[in-house]
Amino acid sequence: MLSRTLPALCLALLLCAPASRAYATSSDGEVVAVDQESRRVLVLETAEELMDYQGPDRPPVVWSWGADRAPDLGDLGPAHSWTNPDEAKSRILEDRRYLLTTASGGLAAVVDTATGRSRWAVDLGEAVNPHSIELLPDGNVAVAASGGGWVRLYAASQGPRVTAHATFRLPGAHGVYWDERTGLLWALGDGELTGLRVGGTPAEPALGAVRSAPLPDRGGHDLAPVLGAPGRFWVSTLNGLWQFDPAADGFTPVRLADPAAEQDVKSIGDDPGTGRLLTVAPDHRGPCDWCTSVIRLHRPEGTWTLGGTQLYKARWWATW
16 A cells, blocks of 8 residues: 655645645646645645655645635635635636635635636525535536535626526535536435536526436435546445446446445545546544545555645546
C-alpha cells in the first residue's frame, strides 16, 4: 500500500495559496478537495507528485478558493453562508473553466478559475443545506439541497444574482449531474435516482421527471459520471457503492479491497487516464464527525493524509 502523510498545511493552508490566484492550466491527475477546517476548496498536485511529496517546503496546494475573502461575494454574507463547504466540481463553458461549489451554510456559486470571481452566486439559507451543484450548457445552474428536499434549476444565465428557478421535489436531494448522452439532469435523493427533463426557456426553465430508479440501498449521497465507461454513473449510498447504467436501468455493486471503504462514502470518482478510484469517507475521529483528513485510493490501494484538514469531499480535478 502506498501512503504519505502531508504535514499541517501552513496555518490551515491560508498562507499557502492566494484566495483567488488565477488558475487555468491543464489539470490532468490533479485532485480537488473541500476542506471545512480552512473553509477552502483546494486543488492539489497530481497523484505522482503527491506520492513524492516530502514537505513542508513545497506545499501540495496549487490553487485554492474560499468565499470568505472573495471581494465580489460580500453581499452574500460568506461568514455565515460559506459555513461547511461541501461540494467542488470542474466545468467548462464557453472556453472558460469554472469551479462549482456549495456550502451547507447556504452558498451556491460558479467561480471563474482564471479570475477567482463568481459568474453566479446566491445564498439559499442554511435550512435547505445545499449539497451539490451542476452547470448546464445554456449557463443555467442546478442545485440539490438535502434539507430543502428539492432540486432547483436556476436561471443563472440571466445574471450573477438571479434567483428565478424551477423546482422538483426530491427528499434528501444530495447529488445532481447533467448528462449530455441522455439529455437529462440526473438527481440523487434518499431513495431514488431520477432523470429530469429540462424544458421552458433559459429565462424561465422547467423541470419534469421522465425516469426514476429506486436505489438498492437507502441514503443516496454522491452522484458522478464513470469517466472510464461513459454513460454510467457512480452512486454512493449509506452502505455501499454502485454503478448505474441508464441503458440497462440497473445498479451493479462496486467492490473494493476493503469492504469497510464502501460505506458512507461522501465522494467517488475515477481517473480517466489510469482508471484509479478516489473516495472520501468520514473517519469519526476528529471534531468534525462527517469529515476526514484522508483521501483513499483504490486499484491500486493507497492513502493521502493531509494533516490539519477536515475534508468532506475530494474528486479528480477533471472537466467531466
